Amino acid sequence: MFSPRFNGKAAIVTGGSGGIGSAIAEALLSEGAMVAIFDTNQETLQKSVAAFSTSGSMVIGEVVDVRDGAAVKKAVDAVAEKFGRVDILIAAAGGSLGTPRDLNEISEADIDLVLDVNVKGTFNCARAVIEHMKKAGGGSIVTFSSIGGRGASPVTGVPYAAAKSAILGLTRRLAREVGADKIRVNAIAPGLFLTGRLQGMFDALAESERNEVLNAIPLKRMPEIDECVQPVLFLASDAASYMTGTVLDVNGGRLMPS
Numbered sequence: 393m394f395s396p397r398f399n400g401k402a403a404i405v406t407g408g409s410g411g412i413g414s415a416i417a418e419a420l421l422s423e424g425a426m427v428a429i430f431d432t433n434q435e436t437l438q439k440s441v442a443a444f445s446t447s448g449s450m451v452i453g454e455v456v457d458v459r460d461g462a463a464v465k466k467a468v469d470a471v472a473e474k475f476g477r478v479d480i481l482i483a484a485a486g487g488s489l490g491t492p493r494d495l496n497e498i499s500e501a502d503i504d505l506v507l508d509v510n511v512k513g514t515f516n517c518a519r520a521v522i523e524h525m526k527k528a529g530g531g532s533i534v535t536f537s538s539i540g541g542r543g544a545s546p547v548t549g550v551p552y553a554a555a556k557s558a559i560l561g562l563t564r565r566l567a568r569e570v571g572a573d574k575i576r577v578n579a580i581a582p583g584l585f586l587t588g589r590l591q592g593m594f595d596a597l598a599e600s601e602r603n604e605v606l607n608a609i610p611l612k613r614m615p616e617i618d619e620c621v622q623p624v625l626f627l628a629s630d631a632a633s634y635m636t637g638t639v640l641d642v643n644g645g646r647l648m649p650s
């Protein structure tokens with residue numbers, strides 16, 4: 393009989409009521425996982441949990457700011473208590489968070505925000521889940537880089553590029569540290585996925601910049617959200633059991649690093 397890929401597994405999805413995170417949370421639930429969604433946006437969090445709470449599904453939502461290490465640890469411990477284990481972390485909370493792209497408009501507060509949420513937030517969540525993954529006999533962490541951290545994207549600015557590059561270093565170093573505990577750590581580096589927030593950013597670009605993005609995509613189209621969700625689920629699943637410290641570029645070929 394067909395057994396869902398994530399039956400009996402417990403997953404935490406940070407930023408899990410945002411565009412990509414909520415699609416990942418929904419997909420994990422549909423494949424049998426118990427899912428805890430961490431997000432700062434109480435309204436979207438409540439909506440996501442209500443929408444995903446179908447009969448038989450195990451989903452909880454927690455208002456957690458990933459920048460706050462103590463709050464993250466408390467929330468992760470509570471998830472482990474509730475679900476009995478933690479197997480998967482999808483660290484999707486992040487983004488350029490409404491900060492300006494252009495150098496002269498970026499304040500110190502902007503760069504602090506982008507680095508704190510993306511880098512420190514990913515670190516806080518990864519560190520908090522590791523002790524529980526060790527108890528569960530292993531686990532999988534998927535971090536969120538970006539095409540903007542793999543190369544110089546015209547869409548996002550310097551703080552975002554710095555943060556998303558830093559996440560790659562974090563991913564590699566952490567993978568080395570926890571591999572012996574059967575915990576895998578991999579990054580996803582999406583190209584441009586037009587979630588609500590980014591549709592606005594994309595529409596605000598000059599036509600020449602929009603054309604620059606589209607013309608540079610060999611597949612010549614914008615992606616569906618599920619085309620990011622499936623590679624993330626692959627990294628989280630046993631199908632990627634011998635992959636750690638890697639990055640998957642999911643960008644329609646817009647950037648092909650050697």
Ligand SMILES: NC(=O)c1ccc[n+]([C@@H]2O[C@H](COP(=O)([O-])OP(=O)(O)OC[C@H]3O[C@@H](n4cnc5c(N)ncnc54)[C@H](O)[C@@H]3O)[C@@H](O)[C@H]2O)c1
Pocket residue numbers: 406407408409410411412413430431432433436456457458459483484485486487488509513536537538539540581582583584585586587588589590
């Ligand atoms: N959409 C894209 O094209 C794209 C491309 C490359 C990388 N990414 C990355 O994918 C991830 C998800 O992107 P998205 O487009 O779904 O973004 P989104 O803005 O739709 O969702 C992000 C979610 O994170 C939450 N969040 C923000 N700050 C937080 C904090 N301090 N603690 C907890 N939650 C917080 C937000 O409330 C939101 O629900 C981000 O890390 C982003 O940088 C997205």
